[in-house]
Amino acid sequence: xxxxxxxxxxxxxxxxxxxxxxxxxxxxxxxxxxxxxxxxxxxxxxxxxxxxxxxxxxxxxxxxxxxxxxxxxxxxxxxxxxxxxxxxxxxxxxxxxxxxxxxxxxxxxxxxxxxxxxxxxxxxxxxxxxxxxxxxxxxxxxxxxxxxxxxxxxxxxxxxxxxxxxxxxxxxxxxxxxxxxxxxxxxxxxxxxxxxxxxxxxxxxxxxxxxxxxxxxxxxxxxxxxxxxxxxxxxxxxxxxxxxxxxxxxxxxxxxxxxxxxxxxxxxxxxxxxxxxxxxxxxxxxxxxxxxxxxxxxxxxxxxxxxxxxxxxxxxxxxxxxxxxxxxxxxxxxxxxxxxxxxxxxxxxxxxxxxxxxxxxxxxxxxxxxxxxxxxxxxxxxxxxxxxxxxxxxxxxxxxxxxxxx
Amino acid sequence: xxxxxxxxxxxxxxxxxxxxxxxxxxxxxxxxxxxxxxxxxxxxxxxxxxxxxxxxxxxxxxxxxxxxxxxxxx
Numbered sequence: 312x313x314x315x316x317x318x319x320x321x322x323x324x325x326x327x328x329x330x331x332x333x334x335x336x337x338x339x340x341x342x343x344x345x346x347x348x349x350x351x352x353x354x355x356x357x358x359x360x361x362x363x364x365x366x367x368x369x370x371x372x373x374x375x376x377x378x379x380x381x382x383x384x385x386x387x388x389x390x391x392x393x394x395x396x397x398x399x400x401x402x403x404x405x406x407x408x409x410x411x412x413x414x415x416x417x418x419x420x421x422x423x424x425x426x427x428x429x430x431x432x433x434x435x436x437x438x439x440x441x442x443x444x445x446x447x448x449x450x451x452x453x454x455x456x457x458x459x460x461x462x463x464x465x466x467x468x469x470x471x472x473x474x475x476x477x478x479x480x481x482x483x484x485x486x487x488x489x490x491x492x493x494x495x496x497x498x499x500x501x502x503x504x505x506x507x508x509x510x511x512x513x514x515x516x517x518x519x520x521x522x523x524x525x526x527x528x529x530x531x532x533x534x535x536x537x538x539x540x541x542x543x544x545x546x547x548x549x550x551x552x553x554x555x556x557x558x559x560x561x562x563x564x565x566x567x568x569x570x571x572x573x574x575x576x577x578x579x580x581x582x583x584x585x586x587x588x589x590x591x592x593x594x595x596x597x598x599x600x601x602x603x604x605x606x607x608x609x610x611x612x613x614x615x616x617x618x619x620x621x622x623x624x625x626x627x628x629x630x631x632x633x634x635x636x637x638x639x640x641x642x643x644x645x646x647x648x649x650x651x652x653x654x655x656x657x658x659x660x661x662x663x664x665x666x667x668x669x670x671x672x673x674x675x676x677x678x679x680x681x682x683x684x685x686x687x688x689x690x691x692x693x694x695x696x697x698x699x700x701x702x703x704x705x706x707x708x709x710x711x712x713x714x715x716x717x
Numbered sequence: 718x719x720x721x722x723x724x725x726x727x728x729x730x731x732x733x734x735x736x737x738x739x740x741x742x743x744x745x746x747x748x749x750x751x752x753x754x755x756x757x758x759x760x761x762x763x764x765x766x767x768x769x770x771x772x773x774x775x776x777x778x779x780x781x782x783x784x785x786x787x788x789x790x791x
Contacts, residue, residue, distance in 0.1 A: 666734045668774070
């Protein structure tokens with residue numbers, strides 16, 4: 312008789328290897344009711360595509376529309392802080408539905424078109440070169456600390472016009488914001504410190520751009536306030552969101568992708584044969600194989616039937632990119648890391664109206680990093696097989712990735 | 718008189734972001750799979766159609782001059 316599926320999503324086993332746990336759910340119970348957190352766990356590729364493209368059935372206004380308490384539970388004395396979190400998160404444009412979501416997204420959308428992001432490629436290439444020059448001098452690096460973190464922080468800070476000296480502070484705040492996807496009982500304190508810190512930090516920047524706009528991204532958001540699309544609090548929250556989203560997920564792409572190459576020397580050889588020609592396809596496979604984002608949540612807006620089960624209005628619905636991208640119905644040999652995989656219709660950036668705004672930027676950064684690593688460090692290998700992940704069900708984040716190339 | 722355009726959407730790439738429909742509503746419409754389809758390539762101006770193509774986050778929209786075959790986007 313098969314063993315029952317345990318519902319704690321934060322056990323060390325599930326955090327270390329989400330593919331085994333969510334893969335089992337995908338095979339045995341693809342629309343699974345998790346009793347512990349009172350939420351539906353959706354794990355199949357076609358269900359995920361269907362769900363994300365039916366935004367009218369699944370609200371993204373999760374914090375505004377979820378009547379239940381925080382999960383996993385938090386300390387009772389932190390309930391006031393949780394209200395602050397709901398209010399902060401609720402003002403993010405990604406936490407809105409149409410028609411407001413479309414109006415808000417349109418303010419920012421033209422800044423992030425594939426063509427305009429492509430224009431950042433030379434800047435990204437130069438930044439990668441500088442970081443790898445530094446690493447080469449040292450003779451080894453922690454990919455997380457020395458490459459994957461500084462690169463996207465540098466790029467998004469440049470887009471926002473954040474001075475160089477202040478970038479480490481942004482990263483400090485961002486690390487506190489990552490408690491949003493975690494399970495610690497006392498996580499509200501660091502999380503709200505990060506949120507308040509971000510608001511305080513970006514406030515004067517927004518004031519300045521409102522009277523003296525430039526071509527940076529904060530000016531784009533400030534213009535949204537002038538047009539009446541955003542309130543001031545929304546501008547502040549969305550500036551913080553883009554500072555975070557603009558780097559956190561890319562960090563994971565760069566680390567998880569590099570790790571995949573060190574564990575699959577045959578694929579590393581193939582990339583090295585033609586780094587410039589193969590980096591694009593290789594980056595897509597990195598996005599699929601060990602996706603930067605594990606899962607995202609919605610709230611059902613009405614009763615919806617999926618695979619014979621009824622998701623009730625207001626139920627929490629969480630969709631798992633990590634399992635959808637390894638669904639054998641969508642990908643032949645899904646557990647194989649194959650940089651020539653084609654077609655590769657992964658859902659690392661989600662789908663539908665909320666498809667990742669920064670997808671092209673993430674792709675450009677991934678392509679430039681994997682290409683440069685293959686060209687400059689042909690003998691790249693991981694220094695240890697003992698790696699640890701952040702205890703999150705939102706982000707697939709390594710704590711460190713030491714590598715060498717001698 | 719405006720030139721005639723040939724406009725199509727690659728359904729291997731289209732993720733149903735629907736920005737094209739928001740920008741050029743008379744030309745693009747989401748189908749039952751929530752992917753974009755061209756319903757009438759003459760219904761919006763050329764500028765609107767090109768704006769929609771440029772704003773597609775996965776570059777799934779292609780635009781050509783229907784008579785000369787000249788690629789206008791991407």
